[in-house]
Amino acid sequence: MKSSSETTRVRFAPSPTGFLHVGGARTALFSWLFARHTEGTFILRIEDTDFERSSADMVTGILDGMRWLGMDWDEGPFYQSQRLELYARTAMQLIENGYAYRCFCTREELEARRAAAAETGTVPRYDGRCRTISREDAETRIALGERPVVRFKVPREGSTTFQDAVFGPMEFANAELEDFVLLRSDGIPTYHLSVVADDLDMRMTHIIRGADHLSNTPKQVLLYQALGASLPVFAHLPLILGPDKTRLSKRHGATSVMAYKDMGIVPEAFRNFLALLGWSPGEAAKQADGPDREIFSTDELIQMFSLDGIAHSNAVFNNEKLAWYNTEYIRSYDPTRLLPLIEEEWRAADYQPARSREEILAAIALLQPRARNLKDFASTFLAYFGDEFTMDEAAVKKFLSDATVRQMLAELGSRYAALREFTEASTEELLRAYATEKGIKAGALINGARVALTGQAVAPSLFVVMLCLGQHTVAHRLEAAAALTVG
């Protein structure tokens, strides 16, 4: 019993009212990193008490997103919708001990009072008028069919304090808090009740969540105290903002994690990027000379992660930096590791490669250094994986608009077909000799050939490309250049 209380227990508790979004993913990542760093337990809990907005599909999406980012969990997923009895019981306990009471004010009455308060310029706050209703009267009214909510009796005086692992000591005047609702009239708990009841029941040691909950925390601290429990460690994470420095939302573009997968981002890149958004390893990233480290493996992240390194200020999501991480990771992968990811892109694009596995791996190795995105392999790089690809119009226009050049390329094609030894050196030698023979600049033929062979104006070194494509394909595509129509 003693030992279990010594290990950390951390949870990620998303509400399935949407896909796993960037902010949620980072909260999950930090929580997971912390759990793994401390060799603790990582628990997944689905906060689905808002029935209208929650859905099973969203749960699936959230789990997919977490798996995609390489996170696993030791317990759960638990569903709050299946634990309603615990919350009702907790609310009853609070009433019995005098910490909570039934409130019979209707939504309409509350609304009217709020409107009135707004008019007089006073702070709209529930006045606690139902505090004086006796337990007996309350029971009677319920028996008569009224459906009250349960409210927490917030002390009128004093203040509530707690220590935040990120922001330090916090103090809130109780007078600022209102008697918040614990149980709605339909018996479903509100967030404050369900989190505290669950975090207590699941013996959480650390509550890691977004800073949007910082102002809610005193209410929950009050709940812990009323329940006679000691506080977990709170660690609030600064928020992630869009480029306009407002909270990241749909109008900033993709906010769902899986949308980044669909955009051709590699999971390790996204994870690495996210880890350094609002957290820094500090001096640990410094290197003797040369730049600070920015690329960290999962193991390194786990080893280095600490609540101390969490920033206090919000961070803007930087797409360019993400793109850079993506290129770095794509570049560093072994082709065999990249292949399945690329195959997924091909499937999504309904494309079938027409070459052997060895040829494909060789092409990937050749293309990797200049790929920025997995999507490249299913678009501009298609000429390396089969004959089914489209020519980039601008490239054709720029390098193949001259009919003489096209004719020469075709002739060059038949010479390549006849070449006995097809190597990087021999192909270059042949082309340059041909250019001299025709009195044309080698560059013109090289640029034209590149377009004819790859459909793109940009590619790796031409003769390496030739070797990669193979003699037959090179000859064939060059010969076809003559028949190209440019316009």
Add this chain to the structure above:
RNA sequence: GGCGCUAUCGUCUAGGGGUUAGGACGUGAGAUUCUCAAUCUUAAAACACGGGUUCGAUUCCCGUUAGCGCUACCA
């Protein structure tokens, strides 16, 4: 409005009473050649403002401003 949090290059950040305020992304310039989105070199770019404390503040304190968050029978 009230309460809370925050403030270092455009962005992510390191640092911290005395520093040429460091790195990364992005941007500019140059080099390289068969193309560039590759590579190399290089440049510009920041301590929000005002008061304290101090021999000395970007760093500590207070205020201002700005941004963000919370202020529901959402989470």
